[in-house]
Amino acid sequence: MTYPGSGGQWQPQQPPQYPQQQYPQQPGWQQGPPPGQQPPPGYQPPAQFGANPPPPQDPGGFPQPGAPEPPKRKRTGLIIGVIVAVVVAAGGITAGIWALNSSNNVAAGAANPTEAATNLVNSVGNGDVAGMLTSLTPGEAELANDMMNDTVDELKRLEVLSDQADPSNVSGIELKSENLKFDESAEEKVNDRVTITKLVDGKLTVSADLSQIPLAEGFMQQVAPEGLPTGQQTQTIDIGQQVRSSGEPIRIATVQTDDEWHPSLFYTVADYALTEQGMSWPKDQIAPKGADSPEQAVEEVVKAAGSADVQRIIELLPPDEMAVLHDVGPLLLDAIGSGPAGPQLDVNALETSTEEVTGGTKVIVTSFDGTVNGQQIQARHAGDCIEINMPGQQGKMCGDDLAAEIQQDETLPPQVADTLSQVFGKLMSEGMGVVTTEVDGKHYLSPMRSMGESVLTLLRAFEPADIRELITAVN
Structure with missing residues (x-):
């Protein structure tokens, strides 16, 4: 599909223009303007593509020709703290827990915040990881379920995990809890849906x-x-002693959904991020406003990113998985400030392809036409190549080019270089994308599922023999 605009479809016969990217020198790159065309005013050809330091880059990867360093925004640490904390929480789910035996698990709620938090800790204490994750908010539980089942399946295919590995049954780890005590009088009510409980003993x-x-x-x-070391290693954590030593209780955020309360990992880490900044939760929120299709959701995120419209980006995040960023959104806007930061990106045309993945739709950008600070840029994905056009330079980067570059790296053992060449060639062919989800008929971009799908895309590029080759080379 194509986003209509002044640029229309990608036109290879027009003067190709695209900002300088950080690619290594490869065969096929042309230095200077295309044949038969005059160079733009002030153009000075570099001795070699990539020989000079690249221009400053904005967070989206686009250069800022001649642009000064953007002014630093206030409370940048808050943005990093909240967003990265949520990402870390998701990583903790996918990397440290095998859970949920099928996508049919339904999140089990509780009658009040304390009961919800108690269920969470008791599930951990009983070694009931599936029960722990099903007690989370429905959006977090479904996210963890989908990501873990897909990851375990890929690790089985790669012959890293045995065929008997069961996401619903964690083996090798046992947890026990006892005498848990919450200070219900100290609960903090964030809003009508969110309450922070306090575990003290x-x-x-x-x-x-x-x-x-x-x-x-x-x-x-x-x-x-x-063989791996045998025998159990045990450690006991005295929660009461930890609380007395720090002077602070353990905070567990709970969220009310459909008249039931659930503990939330995302809200908990966001709460700790705000607490460390000495800040309180905002009273207002940024309401979700989804798009009419997966493709439109991605287009609008790209456009919002180009104009530094952070509010629109937050509006396009899933209201179930990323409800925490809707609630903390006003603080993020205040931290970032008003007005665009960095280059102005305008999208003329954006073509995409889609495919269904677990829990959503994967959207891959296949062609882009736009401007950065008024300078036209064009690119498209064709086969295992990325064709790039920019002022004074045009060419394409293909899987074979990248493979040749990897194989020239003398720091890599030959087996590793060969394996990585094949893997990255497959990645170039398939293309990386982002995942959108549908909630109440509207479509949103899911950052957690997008990161999970990126990991799965990488795993899918490997074969069991590739893993064996890498291990042999490392050993």
Whole structure:
């Protein structure tokens, strides 16, 4: 599909223009203007593409020709703290927990915030990881379920995990909790839907036996031919002692959904980020405003990013998975300030392709036509190549070019270079995309699912033999 605009469709016969990218020198790149065309006023050809330092880049990757460094915004740490904290929470789910036995699990709610937080900690204490994640807010529970099941399936295909590995049954890790106590009188009500509970006492015991991790036999023989250490290692955490030492209770955020309360990992890490900044939750929120289609959602995010319209970007985040950023949004806007920061990006045409993935729709940008600070830029994805046009330079980067560059890296063992060449060639062919989800008939861009899909796209580019080659080379 094409976003209509003054630029229309991508026109290869027009004078190609695109800002300088940070690509290595490759065969096929033309230095200077295209044949038969006069160079733009003031143009000075570089001795070699990439020989000079690239111009400053904005957060989206576009250069700022001649632009001064944008002024620093106030409370930048808050933005990083909240957004990165949410990302870390998602990473913790996908990397540290195997959970949920099927996509049919329904989040189990509680009657009040304290009961919801207690269910969370008790589930952890009983080693009931599936129960723990099903107790989360429905959006977080479904997100964790989808990401973990897909990741485990790929690790099985790559023969890293055994066929018996079960996301619903965590082996090798045991947790026990006892005598949990919450200070209900100290609960903090953020708004009508969110309450912060305070855990002040109890104990949590963690036991781990690495030999019980369900690794595939062949993978195990390569990484640990003598086997992993056997026997349990145990550590007990005295929550009361930790609270007395720090002077602060353990804060667990809970969210009300459909008259039931659920603990929330995302709200909890965001609450800690705000607490460390000495700030309170805002009273207002940024209401979600989705798009009419997956393609439109991506187009509008790109346009909003180009004009530094942070509010519109937040509006286009899923109201279930990313409700926390809608609630904390006013503080983010205040931290960023008003007015555009960096270059002005205008989109003339944006073509995309789509495919269905678990939990949403993957949107891949196949062609882009626009301007950065009035300077025209064009690019498109064709096969395993990215064709790029910019003032004074045109050419394309293909999988073979990237493979040749990797193989020239003398710091990499030959087997590793060959394997990575094949993998990145596949990635160039498939293309990376972002994932959108549908909520109540509207479409939103999901940052968590997009990151998870990027990891899965990378895993899909490998074959079991590739993993064995890499391990052999490293050993």
